[in-house]
Amino acid sequence: MATGLEEQLVLANLILDETGLTVPFGHVSVRIPGTDRFLISRAIAPGLVRDGDLLVVDLDGKVLEGKGKWHGESWIHICIYRTRPEVNGVVHTHSLYVTALATAEGTFLPGTVFGFPFAGAKLYRKAGLVNTRERGEEMARIMGTDAAVLLKGHGASVAGASLEEATVKAIMMEEAAKIQLLAGLGGGAKPYAEDELAEFARELEEQAVRNDRPAGLFERVWAYYEDRVRRGPRFT
Numbered sequence: 213m214a215t216g217l218e219e220q221l222v223l224a225n226l227i228l229d230e231t232g233l234t235v236p237f238g239h240v241s242v243r244i245p246g247t248d249r250f251l252i253s254r255a256i257a258p259g260l261v262r263d264g265d266l267l268v269v270d271l272d273g274k275v276l277e278g279k280g281k282w283h284g285e286s287w288i289h290i291c292i293y294r295t296r297p298e299v300n301g302v303v304h305t306h307s308l309y310v311t312a313l314a315t316a317e318g319t320f321l322p323g324t325v326f327g328f329p330f331a332g333a334k335l336y337r338k339a340g341l342v343n344t345r346e347r348g349e350e351m352a353r354i355m356g357t358d359a360a361v362l363l364k365g366h367g368a369s370v371a372g373a374s375l376e377e378a379t380v381k382a383i384m385m386e387e388a389a390k391i392q393l394l395a396g397l398g399g400g401a402k403p404y405a406e407d408e409l410a411e412f413a414r415e416l417e418e419q420a421v422r423n424d425r426p427a428g429l430f431e432r433v434w435a436y437y438e439d440r441v442r443r444g445p446r447f448t
């Protein structure tokens with residue numbers, strides 16, 4: 213029987229598959245609370261992941277529990293968790309629109325209300341996969357404390373305070389990249405001005421203080437896709 217954390221990670225895998233972000237590449241992990249260990253699937257497509265496919269890995273890259281080959285790009289997860297104790301969920305995708313923007317060496321513009329957290333996301337330019345400690349460290353250094361980093365000709369890595377947050381941010385980032393690229397056909401995305409963004413940020417902060425922010429954005433998006441996954445053929 214899977215633990216709650218394992219069940220959520222299987223769901224995250226299936227949600228990323230359902231949303232088309234990881235077909236068939238990409239991976240998602242969750243930190244085991246209060247430890248230097250995390251859960252990630254063995255090296256199979258996220259859409260195929262079930263309870264028995266999960267591994268427990270430490271922050272030196274050692275597989276402590278579970279069977280099967282690990283993702284060579286697990287270094288993405290290791291290096292983000294090592295440098296960012298506030299991060300508890302990491303997603304790596306090769307999703308279409310984010311990869312297109314990264315390949316164009318495009319700048320993420322603050323052009324949509326859900327996409328503005330990714331504005332100015334840095335670009336990791338090295339060709340090839342992030343499949344060594346050295347490359348993972350370089351990627352994490354470029355990412356800094358940002359929500360995401362673009363990988364040229366490859367995809368993106370996204371971090372969140374929770375598994376749900378990282379998963380939903382990856383979905384929102386792909387949507388924002390899609391809108392920005394499509395806006396290019398209509399004359400180009402026009403970003404919000406700095407003062408407009410500052411006002412929006414103030415508004416969000418005030419809502420947080422008053423505790424009347426519209427019911428959890430991340431929870432809402434997660435719940436929507438969880439329902440779609442559970443109604444799908446895997447659970448029937």
Ligand SMILES: [Zn+2]
Binds near residue numbers: 305341
């Ligand atoms: Zn990759």
